[in-house]
Amino acid sequence: MRMSDVLRQLRQQRTTADARPRLMERYAAFLPVNGDTPNITLGEGYTPLVHARNLGRMIGAPLLHLKVEGMNPTGSFKDRGMVVAVAKAMEEGARAIICASTGNTAASAAAYGAAVGVEVVVVIPEGQIAAGKLMQAQAAGARVVAVTGNFDAALSAVRELVDGTDAAGGLTATLVNSVNPYRIEGQKTAAFEVCEDLGGAPDYLAIPVGNAGNITAYWRGFSEYLDAGLVETRPRMLGFQAAGAAPLVSGHAVEHPDTVATAIKIGQPASGEQALRARDESGGVIEAVTDEEILGAYRDLARYEGIFCEPASAASFAGVRKMAAAGRLDPGATIVCVLTGHGLKDPDAAQRLASPPHLAGPSATELRAALGW
Numbered sequence: 001m002r003m004s005d006v007l008r009q010l011r012q013q014r015t016t017a018d019a020r021p022r023l024m025e026r027y028a029a030f031l032p033v034n035g036d037t038p039n040i041t042l043g044e045g046y047t048p049l050v051h052a053r054n055l056g057r058m059i060g061a062p063l064l065h066l067k068v069e070g071m072n073p074t075g076s077f078k079d080r081g082m083v084v085a086v087a088k089a090m091e092e093g094a095r096a097i098i099c100a101s102t103g104n105t106a107a108s109a110a111a112y113g114a115a116v117g118v119e120v121v122v123v124i125p126e127g128q129i130a131a132g133k134l135m136q137a138q139a140a141g142a143r144v145v146a147v148t149g150n151f152d153a154a155l156s157a158v159r160e161l162v163d164g165t166d167a168a169g170g171l172t173a174t175l176v177n178s179v180n181p182y183r184i185e186g187q188k189t190a191a192f193e194v195c196e197d198l199g200g201a202p203d204y205l206a207i208p209v210g211n212a213g214n215i216t217a218y219w220r221g222f223s224e225y226l227d228a229g230l231v232e233t234r235p236r237m238l239g240f241q242a243a244g245a246a247p248l249v250s251g252h253a254v255e256h257p258d259t260v261a262t263a264i265k266i267g268q269p270a271s272g273e274q275a276l277r278a279r280d281e282s283g284g285v286i287e288a289v290t291d292e293e294i295l296g297a298y299r300d301l302a303r304y305e306g307i308f309c310e311p312a313s314a315a316s317f318a319g320v321r322k323m324a325a326a327g328r329l330d331p332g333a334t335i336v337c338v339l340t341g342h343g344l345k346d347p348d349a350a351q352r353l354a355s356p357p358h359l360a361g362p363s364a365t366e367l368r369a370a371l372g373w
């Protein structure tokens with residue numbers, strides 16, 4: 001083959017890679033977008049659905065799959081909803097966007113805000129968000145406000161601020177938490193992708209639940225594909241909260257939520273009602289998993305599947321493992337666990353479980369000695 005042909009071929013391959021479909025474009029028929037909506041993208045969506053053969057075998061559920069949402073541009077599922085929310089905010093003439101966050105929403109808002117050149121304000125519970133997420137927001141130039149309270153207090157303050165400004169006629173900032181309907185619209189596309197990859201809906205969809213936007217979004221996505229005649233069934237939704245922050249399990253708000261999974265350290269989920277509806281309509285459950293079960297799942301997802309997610313994400317697999325052990329899942333069922341965020345977000349959590357490196361001098365002999373070979 002001539003050199004120029006090789007180059008042309010390589011270029012063609014690159015063009016194909018560059019032509020990664022834009023989330024808002026590909027799913028335009030299902031999204032509230034129109035000709036005036038800016039067609040922005042950072043490459044969100046199209047995340048891998050990985051067949052977890054090792055863990056599946058270990059828990060007796062061979063058709064276990066993982067939806068790896070940490071592969072989104074800012075490392076979490078939030079980007080799917082944020083791209084739509086920010087595009088709509090721009091379409092509607094917003095000059096700033098604001099959110100309360102346990103970290104991932106903040107990182108995502110900061111990135112998309114930077115991309116469109118709008119001011120971003122993120123309000124976080126002081127000292128309670130993972131280091132990587134805070135750094136992402138700071139790196140993208142967001143204004144970060146840390147409040148002395150938990151996420152629920154931060155969200156309540158931000159909502160009051162936005163409503164108050166709105167009422168005074170001085171709309172300054174668009175709220176981009178998942179109470180913003182465009183966030184849910186964008187996030188539902190993950191359910192579409194799961195159906196496309198499996199050739200139909202799974203039997204079970206397991207997902208961590210915090211503020212309850214994501215479970216609401218997935219259920220909507222599955223329902224819309226059913227209504228469109230693209231799938232014939234919908235999954236049972238299995239939502240998992242951390243035991244110390246499980247208001248939807250106990251049936252009442254948790255005043256002082258507490259869990260190692262800081263992303264879902266939420267005592268009063270804004271979309272709680274919709275989550276319960278998704279549970280009931282799907283014949284599913286919302287249950288609690290302990291921090292110990294979350295950390296065990298977190299460790300094993302990395303060790304046995306090579307997928308490093310953040311602790312909150314592992315709640316989905318922790319819950320599925322627990323249900324499988326209790327014989328509550330059909331072994332022939334297709335199960336999808338959503339892994340919502342990347343492990344690199346929370347280096348402190350990883351470090352607490354890691355053993356220190358072996359020390360050795362820089363020679364083969366010393367390496368051999370250190371390894372005991």
Ligand code: F0G
Pocket residue numbers: 076078100101102103104105106178208209210211212213214215263264310312313340341
């Ligand atoms: N997993 C991760 C990694 C999250 O960051 C969140 C929520 C959830 C699960 C729960 O999703 O709230 O839709 O039920 N993080 C929000 C934030 C609250 O501010 O980043 P949910």
